[in-house]
Amino acid sequence: MTNTTVTLRVNRFAPRPERNRDRGGSPFARKSSPFGSSSEAPARRRPRGKQWTQDYVIEARPEDTVLDCLLTIKRTVDPTLAFRYSCGHGMCGSDAVSINGTPTLLCTATVKDWAKPANTAVQTDDEGFRHTEGADASDEASSLNDTDDANGSSLGVIELAALPGFPVQRDLIADIDPMLDQLKKLKPALQADGVLATTKDGKVDVFEYLQNPDQLAQYERLTNCIACGVCEGSCPVFAGGDAFIGPAALIWSSRFINDSRDTKAAERMDAIDTADGVAACQSVRACSRQCPRGIDVGEEMWQIVAKVRER
Amino acid sequence: MSPKHLEDIYDAVIVGAGAAGLSAALGLLRSDAIKEMKANGQEPKILVISKLQPLRSHTGSAEGGIAAALGNVEHDDWHWHYYDTVKGGDWLVDQDAAKLLAEYAPETVINLERQGVTFSRTADGHIAQRRFGGHTSDFGGKPVRRAAYAADRIGHQILHTLWQQCVTNGIEFAEEWYVTDLVLNEEHTQAAGVVAFDTHTGKTHAVNAHNVLFATGGAGRLFHTTSNSWDLTGDGMALALAAGLQLEDCEFVQFHPTGLAHTGILLSEASRAEGGVLRNADGEAFMERYAPGHGDLAARDVVSRSIMAEIDAGRGVADPKDPNGPKDCVWLDMTGIDPEHMEQALPQVTETIRKYANIDPTHDFVPVKPTAHYTMGGIPITTDGEVYRWQNGERHIVEGLYAAGECSCVSVHGANRLGGNSLLDACLFGTRSGRALAARIAALQASGESDAVDPALAEATEAARAARQGELDTLLAGNPDEAPGSNPYQLMADLGSVMERAAAVRCDAQSLATALETIDNDLAPRAQALAAHDKAATFNQEVTAIWEVRHLITLAQAVLTASDARHESRGSLKRTDFPERDDEHFLAHSMTDAAHEVSWQPVHIVDMPPKKREY
Numbered sequence: 001m002t003n004t005t006v007t008l009r010v011n012r013f014a015p016r017p018e019r020n021r022d023r024g025g026s027p028f029a030r031k032s033s034p035f036g037s038s039s040e041a042p043a044r045r046r047p048r049g050k051q052w053t054q055d056y057v058i059e060a061r062p063e064d065t066v067l068d069c070l071l072t073i074k075r076t077v078d079p080t081l082a083f084r085y086s087c088g089h090g091m092c093g094s095d096a097v098s099i100n101g102t103p104t105l106l107c108t109a110t111v112k113d114w115a116k117p118a119n120t121a122v123q124t125d126d127e128g129f130r131h132t133e134g135a136d137a138s139d140e141a142s143s144l145n146d147t148d149d150a151n152g153s154s155l156g157v158i159e160l161a162a163l164p165g166f167p168v169q170r171d172l173i174a175d176i177d178p179m180l181d182q183l184k185k186l187k188p189a190l191q192a193d194g195v196l197a198t199t200k201d202g203k204v205d206v207f208e209y210l211q212n213p214d215q216l217a218q219y220e221r222l223t224n225c226i227a228c229g230v231c232e233g234s235c236p237v238f239a240g241g242d243a244f245i246g247p248a249a250l251i252w253s254s255r256f257i258n259d260s261r262d263t264k265a266a267e268r269m270d271a272i273d274t275a276d277g278v279a280a281c282q283s284v285r286a287c288s289r290q291c292p293r294g295i296d297v298g299e300e301m302w303q304i305v306a307k308v309r310e311r
Numbered sequence: 312m313s314p315k316h317l318e319d320i321y322d323a324v325i326v327g328a329g330a331a332g333l334s335a336a337l338g339l340l341r342s343d344a345i346k347e348m349k350a351n352g353q354e355p356k357i358l359v360i361s362k363l364q365p366l367r368s369h370t371g372s373a374e375g376g377i378a379a380a381l382g383n384v385e386h387d388d389w390h391w392h393y394y395d396t397v398k399g400g401d402w403l404v405d406q407d408a409a410k411l412l413a414e415y416a417p418e419t420v421i422n423l424e425r426q427g428v429t430f431s432r433t434a435d436g437h438i439a440q441r442r443f444g445g446h447t448s449d450f451g452g453k454p455v456r457r458a459a460y461a462a463d464r465i466g467h468q469i470l471h472t473l474w475q476q477c478v479t480n481g482i483e484f485a486e487e488w489y490v491t492d493l494v495l496n497e498e499h500t501q502a503a504g505v506v507a508f509d510t511h512t513g514k515t516h517a518v519n520a521h522n523v524l525f526a527t528g529g530a531g532r533l534f535h536t537t538s539n540s541w542d543l544t545g546d547g548m549a550l551a552l553a554a555g556l557q558l559e560d561c562e563f564v565q566f567h568p569t570g571l572a573h574t575g576i577l578l579s580e581a582s583r584a585e586g587g588v589l590r591n592a593d594g595e596a597f598m599e600r601y602a603p604g605h606g607d608l609a610a611r612d613v614v615s616r617s618i619m620a621e622i623d624a625g626r627g628v629a630d631p632k633d634p635n636g637p638k639d640c641v642w643l644d645m646t647g648i649d650p651e652h653m654e655q656a657l658p659q660v661t662e663t664i665r666k667y668a669n670i671d672p673t674h675d676f677v678p679v680k681p682t683a684h685y686t687m688g689g690i691p692i693t694t695d696g697e698v699y700r701w702q703n704g705e706r707h708i709v710e711g712l713y714a715a716g717e718c719s720c721v722s723v724h725g726a727n728r729l730g731g732n733s734l735l736d737a738c739l740f741g742t743r744s745g746r747a748l749a750a751r752i753a754a755l756q757a758s759g760e761s762d763a764v765d766p767a768l769a770e771a772t773e774a775a776r777a778a779r780q781g782e783l784d785t786l787l788a789g790n791p792d793e794a795p796g797s798n799p800y801q802l803m804a805d806l807g808s809v810m811e812r813a814a815a816v817r818c819d820a821q822s823l824a825t826a827l828e829t830i831d832n833d834l835a836p837r838a839q840a841l842a843a844h845d846k847a848a849t850f851n852q853e854v855t856a857i858w859e860v861r862h863l864i865t866l867a868q869a870v871l872t873a874s875d876a877r878h879e880s881r882g883s884l885k886r887t888d889f890p891e892r893d894d895e896h897f898l899a900h901s902m903t904d905a906a907h908e909v910s911w912q913p914v915h916i917v918d919m920p921p922k923k924r925e926y
Contacts, residue, residue, distance in 0.1 A: 063669035080845040170850035189475040190427030210436035
């Protein structure tokens with residue numbers, strides 16, 4: 001058995017049961033982005049329900065992932081705690097959340113990298129802002145101080161919340177459909193001659209499109225995007241609610257613009273040359289910091305902005 | 312994303328959105344029959360239901376490659392691929408299906424590329440290909456470069472490309488909907504639809520469909536240690552059993568020899584190809600003793616069995632993360648590999664070891680153990696994806712019911728799958744089943760019946776929905792504290808341990824009987840007593856987990872039953888009490904139903920009579 005513990009401080013949320021009180025929606029209502037969510041769900045609607053913070057103290061080792069800890073909670077303490085997870089090793093992109101206020105994946109974050117001494121744990125308010133020293137509005141942390149005395153075995157506190165920039169649905173589950181809608185709007189599929197091969201007498205009648213390794217290198221890293229939403233939640237423009245199609249959609253668009261097989265680069269550049277497209281990027285580069293696939297999102301954005309402008 | 316409204320009846324409902332489900336949707340849409348329908352202004356009503364957002368499907372974790380005799384880097388011939396597949400499957404392969412697999416593999420891979428998959432390339436711009444275990448030239452000769460690859464991310468590239476094609480072609484999805492029932496007519500001869508639970512709203516829906524296709528993936532979560540994602544709980548297979556259908560060859564589960572200790576995360580075979588050596592607790596490089604001449608690079612099932620033999624003989628080691636736990640691992644010694652070369656040749660492997668074991672493989676041994684990887688068996692299908700029942704020595708097609716991918720068994724993998732053949736199976740037979748669906752849809756359209764709802768079938772789906780809703784109400788109303796330790800996640804872990812002890816890599820009559828007894832007397836009653844701790848149906852993951860663990864238990868019983876019925880060792884199934892292959896009695900597919908009746912279907916031998924399988 002391990003003899004160390006960690007405290008997970010989880011921002012929980014339970015939606016209020018749905019009421020069928022459709023207010024119609026005013027034609028003058030301001031939507032934060034024309035690329036935002038579909039018409040029936042007003043963009044960035046703040047979900048109604050009960051919010052509270054819950055502390056879980058569990059046994060954990062420094063090298064355990066935060067996902068390991070949450071699964072232990074589900075199995076041994078509280079099966080009602082809700083969070084998305086699937087592959088558990090950083091490939092499926094389902095478990096992006098905010099850890100200590102920073103968007104990242106549960107399954108790649110380890111306790112030793114994220115646990116902080118109880119009294120210095122970063123606090124964020126319900127807008128997702130971190131307060132600077134002395135501005136901490138919460139008193140709940142004080143109840144925790146007893147975990148790091150006596151046995152002296154606490155590795156610290158990790159604070160968890162749903163991915164910023166998206167409406168929370170339950171506990172750590174956020175509605176990322178706005179991001180997926182934005183990806184889809186930019187026609188994210190290879191457009192070439194469209195002819196597919198068939199087999200006759202054991203032989204194919206059409207071959208692959210040729211693409212040499214140098215041409216591949218122009219865009220291959222962009223195809224590694226797993227659409228987890230970490231860059232979107234990190235972007236102050238996107239997560240701040242301004243009109244912006246977001247870094248992920250621009251990365252996907254750039255992926256096709258730079259693919260030598262694609263024939264629609266000009267149209268694709270037109271589609272993102274808008275006020276809420278490339279013009280909305282403020283080059284903050286926060287999007288690069290936690291990309292789980294190691295894409296330098298900020299640099300790639302810089303490149304595609306330059307490419308669009310230089311046409 | 313959820314559909315804005317449900318149709319009274321769908322032309323096709325596809326359950327599952329990995330490589331097989333998405334390939335089926337595209338195969339359907341691009342068929343001549345559907346193109347013609349659309350030209351006449353008629354839109355087929357298709358819905359893809361998946362319990363995950365499609366981009367989260369486990370297809371995305373496939374690393375190595377997709378096999379096809381393209382011959383891009385050296386001469387290759389699809390007939391050789393055909394032979395390798397049959398031999399790799401220890402002659403339990405239906406040869407008509409394997410022939411299609413090999414012959415249409417080049418077309419399948421080229422069309423993936425032409426849809427946008429980012430393959431690695433040769434210097435002259437063709438799809439690059441690499442060697443893979445068991446793929447040879449000249450019918451068992453030298454290794455051949457047959458696996459088309461995309462660095463070590465081929466599954467991710469294929470999954471994303473297929474999803475991109477589906478969304479730009481307007482396929483409608485119901486995401487994070489969990490299918491709880493497959494509904495057939497009373498005689499089990501025709502599909503009526505499915506019942507689906509929308510995990511967002513917490514509502515159950517009766518979904519009527521002329522055609523249903525299951526592409527729900529595998530069942531690695533039967534075992535404690537698995538390379539599979541948390542969602543691979545064998546749902547489709549369990550639903551088929553519950554609907555009165557059979558599973559084919561479900562006793563065959565492939566274990567990859569080198570999972571990273573208890574995490575189960577795969578460490579690629581390349582770690583041994585580059586010089587890694589397996590060692591037991593005494594430090595002995597034991598593989599040379601089991602497979603002289605092949606050593607650490609023997610076939611997957613051979614290495615997995617050797618590791619288990621060492622563990623059983625008391626020469627295993629504990630996972631350093633759980634030092635007082637069971638000694639159920641061996642060491643992978645990579646310290647002999649030049650550190651610089653290791654970083655260059657094995658970037659993903661070293662990153663995984665550092666990240667998930669906190670070990671530096673250049674200095675320290677890495678704990679590994681066989682990890683449940685792939686279910687060769689599944690819902691029995693014809694080469695057009697039609698689900699059938701095996702009765703009185705004949706196949707009886709279930710009208711309007713299809714399956715594809717890992718949840719199905721067209722029997723191209725037989726008793727042991729070759730690397731590179733799983734993505735190929737999913738894409739190729741997924742596409743074929745989509746085309747077969749299209750032909751049925753077009754025929755129905757031509758007859759003017761496509762909007763007609765058969766009242767008896769609609770009644771059946773509604774009855775199934777009402778029953779499921781009743782069960783949901785009970786789960787939500789129940790008091791979990793009345794059943795001490797009521798927790799589906801804990802129960803799933805307990806089942807994984809039971810299955811691991813009884814059936815991982817090797818088994819015998821005693822181990823199977825013990826496991827079945829534990830499941831029947833302990834786990835199954837506990838699963839029935841489960842209740843949800845949260846009383847709201849919206850985003851209630853525990854409710855889904857309760858259904859998942861019940862599915863796993865249903866499936867585990869079938870797997871153990873089929874394993875017990877096969878009195879031989881073949882491919883991935885090692886019966887220590889029947890150590891030899893027995894073609895005289897068991898050159899046949901097991902067909903197991905929920906009542907634990909096992910019948911036997913002869914293997915389709917077309918071109919190649921069985922031989923001894925040696926590497």
